[in-house]
Amino acid sequence: MLVHSKTGKWATWAVFFVLFLPLFALPLLVILAASFATNWSGAFPSGFTASHYDAATSGDSLTALTTSLVTAVTASLLALLVGGWAALAATSLKKGAPRSARLGGRAMDTLFMLPVAVPSVVVGLAVLVAFSKPPMLLNGTRWIVIIAHAILVTAFAYQSVSAAIVRLDPAYEQAAASLGARPAYVLWKVKLPLLLPSLNAAAGLCFALSMGELSATMMLYPPDWMPLPVQIYATTDRGSLFTGSAIAVVLMAATLLVLLAVSRIRTKASYR
Numbered sequence: 001m002l003v004h005s006k007t008g009k010w011a012t013w014a015v016f017f018v019l020f021l022p023l024f025a026l027p028l029l030v031i032l033a034a035s036f037a038t039n040w041s042g043a044f045p046s047g048f049t050a051s052h053y054d055a056a057t058s059g060d061s062l063t064a065l066t067t068s069l070v071t072a073v074t075a076s077l078l079a080l081l082v083g084g085w086a087a088l089a090a091t092s093l094k095k096g097a098p099r100s101a102r103l104g105g106r107a108m109d110t111l112f113m114l115p116v117a118v119p120s121v122v123v124g125l126a127v128l129v130a131f132s133k134p135p136m137l138l139n140g141t142r143w144i145v146i147i148a149h150a151i152l153v154t155a156f157a158y159q160s161v162s163a164a165i166v167r168l169d170p171a172y173e174q175a176a177a178s179l180g181a182r183p184a185y186v187l188w189k190v191k192l193p194l195l196l197p198s199l200n201a202a203a204g205l206c207f208a209l210s211m212g213e214l215s216a217t218m219m220l221y222p223p224d225w226m227p228l229p230v231q232i233y234a235t236t237d238r239g240s241l242f243t244g245s246a247i248a249v250v251l252m253a254a255t256l257l258v259l260l261a262v263s264r265i266r267t268k269a270s271y272r
Contacts, residue, residue: 084158
């Protein structure tokens with residue numbers, strides 16, 4: 001810890017709790033309390049019931065949860081595939097290449113970071129316009145939602161893998177190459193295993209962001225492919241605030257469980 005004195009440590013913890021509780025913990029606790037409440041007319045909720053979770057874990061809400069999980073997993077895998085491969089290509093262009101190639105690598109950086117530099121509703125509109133006419137007519141299908149989520153989260157996979165590649169020790173690749181290993185073998189057996197921890201972290205981040213995406217999804221989702229954030233919005237918009245809070249708790253719990261499972265994955269590179 002950077003603070004060594006006892007007084008400084010206590011002051012640091014005090015500042016942490018003063019900032020953490022009102023900004024992060026309190027809103028989540030309010031949602032949790034509302035999910036069990038029957039009425040909330042004062043400073044605190046009154047009544048206790050678990051019936052809101054019956055609606056949150058059955059019927060349309062359960063279908064929406066399944067939809068969100070499938071969308072987030074598929075979008076995360078696409079993001080890792082596209083973003084990881086693009087990061088490898090961009091890094092290769094930047095290392096010891098002509099100036100034109102280095103400019104191409106920087107252009108790839110800009111291209112992949114563009115979706116997070118603009119509002120997600122703009123990305124949703126762009127996807128809607130791009131895939132509403134032949135030859136790629138995806139409007140009204142689940143794939144247009146999955147593609148939009150993949151575009152939005154690919155930037156984080158790209159940035160995570162790019163940062164990890166820069167930190168790799170080139171001695172591993174050089175040793176493999178000196179022993180006669182082909183570039184494809186070095187990539188598959190040396191570089192990718194070393195990048196697995198970063199790919200693991202990127203997968204968790206992409207999944208969490210996809211699970212909570214609403215703005216672009218609202219513009220694209222078909223009636224038979226409604227993710228859980230849209231279900232929460234529709235439920236609270238009808239005035240069912242407590243049921244919407246229960247569905248939000250289910251969304252948070254499902255996301256945290258998947259992230260916990262991803263964080264438990266260990267690779268050989270984690271111990272090096």
